[in-house]
Amino acid sequence: MxxxxxxxxxxxxxxxxxxxxxxxxxxxxxxxxxxxxxxxxxxxxxxxxxxxxxxxxxxxxxxxxxxxxxxxxxxxxxxxxxxxxxxxxxxxxxxxxxxxxxxxxxxxxxxxxxxxxxxxxxxxxxxxxxxxxxxxxxxxxxxxxxxxxxxxxxxxxxxxxxxxxxxxxxxxxxxxxxPERINLTEAMMPLEYKSLAKFTNHPDQENDSTINYFEQFEADQTYPAIEGIEQTAKSISLVDFSWLQISTLNDASVHHTQKSNFIGYGGAIKATVEGQISRLIPHAYFLGMNTGSHDAPTYPSDIVQSMFNSTNEDDEKIMGSFKVLEKNVISNREDFGILTIELCGDKIVTEAGLSAYEKAGFKGITKIEENKIRVLTMEIVVAVPTQKGFK
Missing domain, CATH: 3.10.129.10 (Hotdog Thioesterase)
Structure with a gap:
């Protein structure tokens, strides 16, 4: 030991x-x-x-x-x-x-x-x-x-x-x-999805577009649509970054020093993006992750605003979305299907955010396009109930 x-x-x-x-x-x-x-x-x-x-x-x-x-x-x-x-x-x-x-x-x-x-x-x-x-x-x-x-x-x-x-x-x-992907034969599958309809507020589930069945998702489609993605954008405060670290005994000091601009803990970025897409797959059961990476830094919005005297409400806002890469079914389970999704977090880069990158010497500034930069990419595997699971 x-x-x-x-x-x-x-x-x-x-x-x-x-x-x-x-x-x-x-x-x-x-x-x-x-x-x-x-x-x-x-x-x-x-x-x-x-x-x-x-x-x-x-x-x-x-x-x-x-x-x-x-x-x-x-x-x-x-x-x-x-x-x-x-x-x-x-x-x-x-x-x-x-x-x-x-x-x-x-x-x-x-x-x-x-x-x-x-x-x-x-x-x-x-x-x-x-x-x-x-x-x-x-x-x-x-x-x-x-x-x-x-x-x-x-x-x-x-x-x-x-x-x-x-x-x-x-x-x-x-x-x-x-391995390039997790082995689904070894994955822990969810318990049976059944009678989910009684937990919704929608009496006519089959005609309700807000109920996201496995059958409704299409391969190669991005959710939410790119043109509506900014409506769910969210920034993270230093308090929320710090709470997640403290509650999980994460003592990485780099997140609490001015030299690093109090660079945000990546687990909070993942949590934020997963929260943003949860309204699209509320009944999901996560099986695992094939690959994942943090692609660029994010900072606490209140710290960036304080350091660079900004009042821009878009400072450090993150937008979550996912693209369906693959759909699979399990031969002996009709109550759910499996989606392999590319989970993405994109950050709005404001003037203050750019100043934070320059101060930190971030070398990926050239990746900023149309005032946005990818900060998180993960290939996630989730179980999503089929229509049968709502019966």
């Missing part, structure tokens, strides 16, 4: 396993996440809905007796991701320059409020691009389990990490190749 703290790149060893400790996800933390980031996914936000589909915590009696938690609901899958990430930060990416990519993320057994979640990471590989470099990337597989030692979440990420002061590195690469 290896208990570590704040490693630099030269201190990682391929094959070592790092234990990150644990956190209990309280009902408050889960519900506050859903509220702050407008997560309208019914499985996490509506206890009665989830219970009607069979999502009942096997430890509910113990949690009532031990923690006085009544009716523990499902933990938002988006929050689970942030819990896993946050627990691993101090040991993996406290000295990081950038989080380069996510791959092969899959969700396991459902997690419930009051669960105690444990995290560990195995070092899979290390890459240094050139001799004499002062940084390199580490590839890790992070695994989250519950108090029953059941798999809740697992993913691979690659992080660019600084070397210790004065240390230079030799060129090397031992990264493990990862």
């Amino acid at each position: 290896s208990l570590v703290s704040s490693k630099h790149i030269e201190e990682f060893e391929v094959g070592e396993v790092l234990y990150h400790g644990a956190i209990q996800v309280t009902p408050y933390r889960n519900k506050e996440y859903i509220k702050k980031f407008n997560q309208d996914y019914w499985l996490g936000a509506n206890f009665n809905y989830a219970q009607s589909l069979g999502y009942v915590d096997p430890d509910k009696d113990f949690k009532k007796e031990r923690f006085n938690i009544d009716n523990p609901g499902l933990i938002s899958q988006g929050y689970l991701f942030n819990v896993g990430f946050g627990l691993s930060v101090h040991d993996i990416s406290f000295n990081a320059i950038a989080n380069l990519s996510y791959k092969n993320l899959r969700y396991g057994i459902p997690a419930y409020e009051g669960d105690i979640l444990f995290a560990k990471s195995e070092v899979l590989g290390i890459e240094v691009k050139k001799d004499g470099a002062s940084n390199g990337s580490v590839q890790v597989r992070t695994t989250i389990t519950n108090q029953r030692d059941q798999l809740v979440l697992e993913y691979v990420r690659q992080v660019l990490v600084r070397a210790s002061k004065g240390v230079t590195l030799d060129k090397q690469s031992s990264l493990q190749e990862q």
Whole structure:
């Protein structure tokens, strides 16, 4: 067992396993996440809905007796991701320059409020691009389990990490190749979708365009349409960035220094974009992620406005959308289909936002087009109920 703290790149060893400790996800933390980031996914936000589909915590009696938690609901899958990430930060990416990519993320057994979640990471590989470099990337597989030692979440990420002061590195690469997509035969499928109509306010579901069945989505289409995307644009304050870090024990100091413009935590960007699209797929059950990346920095809107004396309401606003890449069905499940979507976050770049990039020395300014820049791209796999699931 290896208990570590704040490693630099030269201190990682391929094959070592790092234990990150644990956190209990309280009902408050889960519900506050859903509220702050407008997560309208019914499985996490509506206890009665989830219970009607069979999502009942096997430890509910113990949690009532031990923690006085009544009716523990499902933990938002988006929050689970942030819990896993946050627990691993101090040991993996406290000295990081950038989080380069996510791959092969899959969700396991459902997690419930009051669960105690444990995290560990195995070092899979290390890459240094050139001799004499002062940084390199580490590839890790992070695994989250519950108090029953059941798999809740697992993913691979690659992080660019600084070397210790004065240390230079030799060129090397031992990264493990990862699959291009998650294996659906190993994915944890949702419980049966049934009688969903009774949880809607629409008596005539078949003729209601606001109910988004699997059948309604078309491959190669973008949702929402590009011309309407700015209507859902949202910025993130320093308080909300910080709350998500604190509640998941994420102590990355780079997000709290003026030198970095208080650069926003990427997990909050993901949470914001997922929240924006939740109204389009409110009944979705997330199976996993094939690949993902943070493409450009975002800053707290109130910090940018303060630093650059701006009153522009569009400062640091993010717009979420997704494109359907692929549709699949499971032969023995008629209640849902599977969408592979490209989840995208695009940021409006205002005059103050451009000044923030210039101050930070961001080299991707040339990627700004029509005052917008891509800040998040993730290939997500989700289960969405069919019309039969509403019967």
